[in-house]
Amino acid sequence: MTTIDRTRHAFSIDEAVALLTRTPATLDALLRGLPDTWVAANEGDKTWSPFDVLGHLIHGERTDWIPRARIILEDGEARAFDKFDRFAQFAVSKDRALPALLDEFASLRRQNLEQLSELTLTEDDLDRRGTHPELGVVTLRQLLSTWVAHDLDHIVQISRVLARQYPDEVGPWRAYLRIISGQQG
Amino acid sequence: MTTIDRTRHAFSIDEAVALLTRTPATLDALLRGLPDTWVAANEGDKTWSPFDVLGHLIHGERTDWIPRARIILEDGEARAFDKFDRFAQFAVSKDRALPALLDEFASLRRQNLEQLSELTLTEDDLDRRGTHPELGVVTLRQLLSTWVAHDLDHIVQISRVLARQYPDEVGPWRAYLRIISGQQG
Numbered sequence: 001m002t003t004i005d006r007t008r009h010a011f012s013i014d015e016a017v018a019l020l021t022r023t024p025a026t027l028d029a030l031l032r033g034l035p036d037t038w039v040a041a042n043e044g045d046k047t048w049s050p051f052d053v054l055g056h057l058i059h060g061e062r063t064d065w066i067p068r069a070r071i072i073l074e075d076g077e078a079r080a081f082d083k084f085d086r087f088a089q090f091a092v093s094k095d096r097a098l099p100a101l102l103d104e105f106a107s108l109r110r111q112n113l114e115q116l117s118e119l120t121l122t123e124d125d126l127d128r129r130g131t132h133p134e135l136g137v138v139t140l141r142q143l144l145s146t147w148v149a150h151d152l153d154h155i156v157q158i159s160r161v162l163a164r165q166y167p168d169e170v171g172p173w174r175a176y177l178r179i180i181s182g183q184q185g
Numbered sequence: 186m187t188t189i190d191r192t193r194h195a196f197s198i199d200e201a202v203a204l205l206t207r208t209p210a211t212l213d214a215l216l217r218g219l220p221d222t223w224v225a226a227n228e229g230d231k232t233w234s235p236f237d238v239l240g241h242l243i244h245g246e247r248t249d250w251i252p253r254a255r256i257i258l259e260d261g262e263a264r265a266f267d268k269f270d271r272f273a274q275f276a277v278s279k280d281r282a283l284p285a286l287l288d289e290f291a292s293l294r295r296q297n298l299e300q301l302s303e304l305t306l307t308e309d310d311l312d313r314r315g316t317h318p319e320l321g322v323v324t325l326r327q328l329l330s331t332w333v334a335h336d337l338d339h340i341v342q343i344s345r346v347l348a349r350q351y352p353d354e355v356g357p358w359r360a361y362l363r364i365i366s367g368q369q370g
């Protein structure tokens with residue numbers, strides 16, 4: 001009898017693209033048309049709202065994933081990646097509305113997946129190495145895996161921010177809702 | 186100067202419906218067409234896969250939210266809710282495929298939101314009380330708030346399960362990905 005480990009997947013370009021393709025439509029379905037106060041909701045202090053996260057994802061499409069893949073392919077470890085600005089979304093999003101951000105994210109993601117496809121990466125390419133300015137040596141495979149996990153991390157974040165708007169409204173059910181009670185949910 | 190608290194919303198039927206309406210399309214965008222091994226992915230042991238969560242959400246549409254709202258409106262505290270079977274999804278989903286579950290969830294949710302609308306609930310109705318078999322006295326407002334938060338909790342769960350399929354593939358980026366490193370992310 002074969003036991004299948006359902007808790008991990010080896011990286012595959014096709015599967016990564018399947019996941020990366022779905023993120024814009026997922027966020028569109030979740031957020032477009034929601035009342036403005038929900039789009040601007042956060043978890044207090046300087047935490048991010050769904051609106052802020054969209055700007056962050058857009059900045060990533062522009063400056064992070066594909067640009068870094070190209071640095072690995074063209075310069076290898078010799079040239080460290082440019083640092084990623086984790087606060088750029090406040091400039092990206094200034095004076096804009098959520099629907100425009102959703103449209104831009106979808107458009108940039110589509111273009112970036114086209115560029116990824118045009119690179120026709122081989123298994124050997126995926127093992128090629130680059131230099132992260134803080135983390136040191138990383139591979140192209142790790143970069144692309146992180147692109148996927150990073151998308152999902154931010155879907156988690158947006159859903160969590162929305163759910164936590166009802167910390168008291170749910171009453172005694174709070175005990176069952178890990179997302180609100182603060183346990184890993 | 187008015188400071189707006191962005192971390193909490195008072196319950197409103199219209200806003201709750203806006204959120205509840207979006208869940209089926211969100212899960213459809215995220216999951217339909219994903220490779221089967223990702224739909225069946227879990228976090229080990231008896232944890233749930235995206236497929237299992239869909240069955241759980243379907244069972245909730247059938248037996249939890251609107252049926253319990255009706256018990257509150259018809260019987261008040263006199264009749265405790267039926268217990269919710271947290272393992273019913275394994276029967277709901279047996280021998281079925283994900284697309285059929287996505288379709289059924291969308292259809293049941295649409296019907297339930299129509300029924301909710303037909304109840305034309307007033308603010309006084311929202312304060313009406315019922316008896317939860319374990320939690321004791323709860324209000325209709327708390328039940329409906331929990332319906333919303335419960336949806337979002339399971340979007341969090343599904344996204345987390347998917348992201349965690351790459352615990353090693355992401356390499357050194359693991360340190361930055363709270364969803365994988367295990368910190369609340």
